[in-house]
Amino acid sequence: MKNVVLCGFMGSGKSSVGAALAALTGARFVDMDRYIEKQENKRIPAIFHEKGEGYFRQLESLAAAALSKESGQIIATGGGAVMRAENVQAFRSGGVIVLLDVPLHVVQRRLRGDRSRPLLNTRDRGRALRELYCKRLPVYRAAADLVVENRGALPVSQMAGRVWEAVRALPAFQENAGPTG
Numbered sequence: 001m002k003n004v005v006l007c008g009f010m011g012s013g014k015s016s017v018g019a020a021l022a023a024l025t026g027a028r029f030v031d032m033d034r035y036i037e038k039q040e041n042k043r044i045p046a047i048f049h050e051k052g053e054g055y056f057r058q059l060e061s062l063a064a065a066a067l068s069k070e071s072g073q074i075i076a077t078g079g080g081a082v083m084r085a086e087n088v089q090a091f092r093s094g095g096v097i098v099l100l101d102v103p104l105h106v107v108q109r110r111l112r113g114d115r116s117r118p119l120l121n122t123r124d125r126g127r128a129l130r131e132l133y134c135k136r137l138p139v140y141r142a143a144a145d146l147v148v149e150n151r152g153a154l155p156v157s158q159m160a161g162r163v164w165e166a167v168r169a170l171p172a173f174q175e176n177a178g179p180t181g
């Protein structure tokens with residue numbers, strides 16, 4: 001099976017829908033944020049604080065390249081991972097990219113009170129969130145083979161079912177899908 005790579009803004013549901021999709025399909029689930037934290041033995045805010053964003057983005061690109069060499073995985077990317085074209089290329093070489101699309105107001109609600117977001121640690125957090133969201137949305141859309149809305153109208157397990165049905169119908173997923181595809 002080709003990889004299914006979930007992208008989207010912070011709080012869009014990549015980790016929760018990704019884990020449910022892995023349970024549904026029997027595929028291995030990899031959460032890139034957790035993968036990097038394990039590798040560095042540090043939480044993401046500490047990596048940003050001690051080494052800077054550039055260092056984190058390097059780790060992210062190395063992870064994207066390494067994971068894309070393997071197949072049969074559901075990959076939850078970090079919120080900024082598809083902002084680099086080289087990462088998009090790597091993800092696409094090994095699978096299909098699915099955008100979990102959420103309106104800004106849903107993101108605002110889901111991230112309220114969450115202080116573990118280095119990019120939002122500014123004086124005007126609401127504005128930082130809005131600007132980042134508007135900058136990223138077109139890049140996410142351009143990267144995606146498929147866009148699925150996850151505003152919370154359906155429970156996570158049903159979202160996973162909906163994503164899986166749509167992914168299976170993608171010609172890019174079926175090409176060279178192999179015996180288990």
Ligand SMILES: Nc1ncnc2c1ncn2[C@@H]1O[C@H](COP(=O)(O)OP(=O)(O)OP(=O)(O)O)[C@@H](O)[C@H]1O
Nearest residue numbers: 010011012013014015016017110152154155156159
């Ligand atoms: N369909 C849904 N229905 C209800 N709650 C949802 C749904 N999708 C996601 N959520 C909730 O939204 C929050 C964010 O989801 P999740 O952690 O999966 O997002 P994420 O994209 O991995 O975010 P990040 O990696 O930036 O923390 C979680 O509390 C999750 O339970």
Ligand SMILES: O=C(O)C1=C[C@@H](O)[C@@H](O)[C@H](O)C1
Nearest residue numbers: 010033044078079080117118
């Ligand atoms: O949106 C982003 O740039 C980020 C999202 C998180 O998943 C982490 O990858 C990190 O906090 C950066």
Ligand SMILES: [Mg+2]
Nearest residue numbers: 014015033076
């Ligand atoms: Mg996550």
